[in-house]
Amino acid sequence: MYDDLTLEHFMDGLVKRNPYEPEFHQAVKEVAESVIPFINKNPKYKQAHILERMTEPDKVVSFRVSWEDDEGNIRINRGYRVQFNNSIGPYKGGLRFDPSVNMSVLKFLGFEQTFKNSLTTLPIGAGKGGSDFNPKGKSDREIMRFCQSFMTQLYQHIGPNMDVPAGDIGVGAREISYLFGQYKRLTHQFESVLTGKSLEFGGSLIRTEATGYGNAYFMQSMLIHSGQIIEGKTCLVSGSGNVALYCAEKIIQLGGKVLTLSDSSGTLLVPNGIEQTQLDIIKDIKTNKRQRLGVLTELFECEFYEGKKPWSIKADLAFPCATQNELDEDDASLLAEHGCLAVSEGANMPCTPEAVHTFHERGILYAPGKAANAGGVAVSALEMSQNSIRMSWSENELEQKLHNIMQQIHDQCVKYGEHDGKVNYVDGANIAGFIKVADAMLAYGVV
Template identity: 45%
Template sequence: MLKCVQEVVHSLEPVLVKNTQYIHILERLLEPERAIIFRVPWVDDRGETHVNRGFRVQFSQALGPCRGGLRFHPLMTLSIAKFLGFEQALKNALSPYKLGGAGGGSDFDPKGKSEAEIMRFCQSFMDELHKYLGPDQDLPAEDLGVGPREMGYLFGQYKRLTGHFQGSFTGPKIFWSGYSLRTEATGYGLVFFARLILAEMNKELKGLRCIVSGAGKLAMHVLEKLLSCGAIPITISDSKGYLLDEDGFDYVKISLLRDIKVQQRSLRDYVKSNPRAKYFEDAKPWSEQCDIAFPCASQNEIDQPDAIALVNSGCRLLIEGSNMPCTSQAIDILRKSKVLVAPAKAASAGGVAVGELELSNECNLMQWSAEDFEAKLQDMMKQTYERSLKTASEYGYLKDNPEALVHGGNICAFLNLAHAMIDQGCV
C-alpha cells in the first residue's frame, strides 16, 4: 500500500503545487470509506472446523458503486486488500465510466481443496459479506484464486440470502454472473493497449516476441489475443518456474496449457507433447530475448535483477497486467534504460468496461456479439490511453517521457475523484 501511495503522490506533485486545496482531498482519499474484516468458519470433508479471515475494503464510492476483485490466497491480508482497493478506485476513475473501487478476499487457499470444501467456504464467506453488497453499493469480480466456480458458489449464496437476483457478479458463463467476455476483457485490453503505444512508434505487434508471466485466466487471454494479432508469445510461468517455447504458442498449444492448468498439473507436462520446449525450475522468464513483456502474475514479481535481465534481453516495452508487478528499484532501472512502462491502472482497465455494461439495463436485455464487445473494449482502451497522455502533457510530461503514462494516468484519475469529492462536500 505504501509503495502505491508514494507513486501516486510523486505523480501529483505538480497538481498539489498548483492547487493546495487538493492536499486535503488527497488526505481524505487515502483513507478508505470502510474496511470490513470478518471471520469465515468452514468445515472440511473430514468434519474438522477451520477459520479464515475475510476482507473487503470499499475505498471510494465518490464516482459510483464499487467494482473490484475478490482474491483467495494464503498471503492475503488487510494491507493487500487496501492496496487492491486503492488501485481499483484509481483504475475505475481513469476509465470513461462512473464506478467506485474496492478490493478484498480471504487468506483461504483453494488449492488442494475439494469442490465441496470450496463451496462450503464460499457460502460461509458470503454469509457475512452479503450485508455490504448490492448493485448501488458494491459488486465483486474475479481475482487470484477466484474463478467461475467460486463466483458461482458466492452468487448462489448471495441470492439465497437476499432472496432475489439483485445486481450481477462479474464472472463468465450465464447471465446472473455478468458479461460472457468478462475474463477475456482484461487480457485483451492489455494487448489493445500495447497496440496503441506501438502505433505511436509507427510499429505493430505482428512478429514481435513477447514474454508473459503467470498461467491464470489473464495470462492465457493475453496469449490468445497476442496470437490473433500476429505476435509471437513464447513464455508463461507459475510459482515453480517458467515454460519457454521458442517456436511460440499457437491455439492448439494454448488449449493444451489450459487443460494442464484445469487438471492442476505442472507446466513441465507441456514438454512431453512439445519436446522443443523447455521448463526452467525456480526461475523467471525475464532473461529471454523479447520485444515486449507482459507481467501477469502478481505484485512485485519483477525485482532489480529481473529488470536488469529485461533490459539486457532487448525489451523496450512493459505492459503491466498484474497490479504493480515491479518493485521501486526495478522501475528505476527500467526508466533509466528507456523501457516504456504502461501502468496497470490504464493498461489493465479492460475489465472496467464490463462493469459498466453490467450496470446498464441494456446489457441485461441483449447479448453483445464478440465483435461488438471487442470494438467497445478497443474504444475504451483508446480513451484511457489518450486521456492519460493528454493529462500528462498538461502537467509538463512530454509524450516521449517513459513516465508520461504513469503520471498522466495517476493525475487524471485523482482529478476525477477529487472533483467529485469536492462537489459532494465533506462526506
C-alpha cells in the first residue's frame, strides 16, 4: 500500500535535487498541481514513480564552444543539450542562442516540451538545448563560425532517430543552415537531423508561421467551445518575433482586431487595429532591418509607449508571445478589470503562477503554452516526415494539418479538463500530455 503523493513532499524533493533552478521548479510545480491528484487516483503511476522519473532528464550534455571573432579574438561560450524524454519518439526541441540560457531555463523548456510534444499526438520525444552566445550585433561570418564550432561538439549526440533539434530564440533559418552544413561536413550524411531548414534543402512550408498560426487557431477553438467567435474581438499581442507576428497575421485573417505588438523597448498601439499592409511593414523592420517598433510612428498612424507592456490596454483577448513570466498578477488583474475574455500563450510560460490563478479566479479562459503554442513543433515533426519519405506537402495541405492538430490538442484538453461544464485547460493539457508518455514508460518497465 502506498501513501498518497503530496505536492509539498514532491516539490521539496525536486528542489533539493535541483537547487538554484527557479524556472525548472516553476514549470514542474505547474504540472504537478494537475497531475498529482490524477496519479493518486491511478496507483499504477504512483507505484512506478512515473512523475519522479519524468522530471529527471534522460541525459544532460554541457560543452565548451570556442570560436574566433572578426578581429581575431578567441571567444568562449557554453553549449548545452538536455535530452529530457524519448519514451514516444526521438528527442525533439529547439536550440536557443541567448545570454539568458542556463541549465534551469533549458530544463524548464525541455520538461514543458515533453507534454507539448505528447499533445501533438505525433511520435516525438522532448529535448532542448542552446548556448549563452548572443547573436545580436554579430556579423554573418561570426555567427557561421560559432554555429560550426557548436555543431562540432553537438553532432555526436544527435541523429534522425536519436535527437532532432530545431530553432528557437536566436536560431532562425540562417543559423539552422550553418548548423546543418557543419553536421553534413562532419558526418558525410544528408539526414533529417534538424528542422526549420531552408526550403532549398528539405525545409517545410509554413514552419516559420506555425507557432503563431497555431496559437490563434487554439484561441479560436477555445472560443467556439464556449459559444463565441474570434471575429470582431479586440486583441492584445505581445512580442514582435515570428510567433507574435504570425499570431497577429492569423488573428487578422480570422476577423480579429490586433491592437498591439511589443518589444523590449515598449508597446506599439494601433487603435483602429493593425491592417495586413501595416503588419507587412512591421515584419520588414523587425526581421530584415532589425529596428525597434518605435520607428513605426513615422510610417503610419500609431502610438508607442516606451517601457510599457500591452496588458493595461482594454481588449477582449490576450496573446502573450514574448518571453517567460512577462505577464504577472497585476497585469492579469488589469486584463480582468477591462473585461478580457480569454488568454492564449504563444511564448513558453509567459504568465506567472499568480497570473494564472487570477485568470481562473476571475473566470478568464486560459490556454497554457504547452497546448496553445504546440503548432511549431507539430510542423517540425511534419518536416521530419516529409524528409523521411522524400517528398513535401503544399502550403494549404500543411496548414490544414496544423489546424487539425490544434483542434485535436484542444479536444484532449476538454476531455481531461472539463468539470461541471467548465474547462480547466491547464489540467486538461497536463493530464492528457502525461498519460501518453507515462503509459509508454510503464510499458518499457524500469528503464
